[in-house]
Amino acid sequence: MRTQFGSKEHSSAYKLETLTPSTPFTGFSCPIEEYNEYLYKDALRSQNDHIAKTWLLREQATGAVAAYMSLIADAIKLSATEKELHNLNYPFKTIPAIKIAKLAVSQPFSEKYKGIGSFMIGAAIWKALGCNDDYCAARFLTVDADIEHDEGVLAFYQKNGFIQNDELFNKNRKTISMRKDIYC
Numbered sequence: 001m002r003t004q005f006g007s008k009e010h011s012s013a014y015k016l017e018t019l020t021p022s023t024p025f026t027g028f029s030c031p032i033e034e035y036n037e038y039l040y041k042d043a044l045r046s047q048n049d050h051i052a053k054t055w056l057l058r059e060q061a062t063g064a065v066a067a068y069m070s071l072i073a074d075a076i077k078l079s080a081t082e083k084e085l086h087n088l089n090y091p092f093k094t095i096p097a098i099k100i101a102k103l104a105v106s107q108p109f110s111e112k113y114k115g116i117g118s119f120m121i122g123a124a125i126w127k128a129l130g131c132n133d134d135y136c137a138a139r140f141l142t143v144d145a146d147i148e149h150d151e152g153v154l155a156f157y158q159k160n161g162f163i164q165n166d167e168l169f170n171k172n173r174k175t176i177s178m179r180k181d182i183y184c
């Protein structure tokens with residue numbers, strides 16, 4: 001049976017760390033090959049080119065990567081109704097955000113624990129709040145939920161408080177644009 005991830009003991013057993021050129025990717029394997037390929041082949045180049053910043057959740061005892069996420073700067077267009085929903089009474093449509101460009105959990109870890117993906121969303125919120133405190137404003141966490149590979153990711157993001165962006169709705173979609181207000 002899977003146990004819940006995120007207890008006090010996990011906070012010392014796992015560490016969220018940034019990708020570096022010498023980072024070993026021991027043990028990461030997700031059922032969707034594209035997400036493995038990105039981590040092994042593209043993540044470092046994207047980071048060096050300042051296209052995406054990658055964070056790894058690493059098991060300290062083994063060095064295995066349990067999950068990773070890549071964050072990028074973003075801005076989303078909201079309709080008047082959508083802005084009202086967040087009490088954003090401004091004449092402009094575009095609101096700053098931070099986007100989860102990639103998120104994946106390694107299968108051996110998701111077989112052992114539930115909640116790692118949600119823990120990573122929490123970590124992304126924490127990073128976004130830190131950005132607001134120290135650098136620049138970003139009201140939302142955004143994601144293009146990859147329903148091409150798994151329709152269930154929509155439910156995963158909804159359970160983590162994301163809602164669909166009406167303005168960016170695209171009928172012939174492989175992804176669904178979503179946002180989460182990090183201040184409510």
Ligand SMILES: CC(C)(COP(=O)(O)OP(=O)(O)OC[C@H]1O[C@@H](n2cnc3c(N)ncnc32)[C@H](O)[C@@H]1OP(=O)(O)O)[C@@H](O)C(=O)NCCC(=O)NCCS
Pocket residue numbers: 030031032035102103104105106110113114115116117118119143144145146149150151152153155156157159
């Ligand atoms: C999507 C992913 C990150 C979810 O991580 P996870 O650790 O399994 O998610 P959690 O355990 O935190 O799940 C939280 C809730 O979402 C649900 N959920 C998670 N993945 C789901 C899926 N694929 N389909 C339906 N529901 C899902 C869980 O059942 C759980 O619901 P509950 O709270 O009612 O029990 C992970 O499955 C993954 O890496 N998938 C492959 C890569 C991918 O698709 N990434 C997303 C790209 S946008």
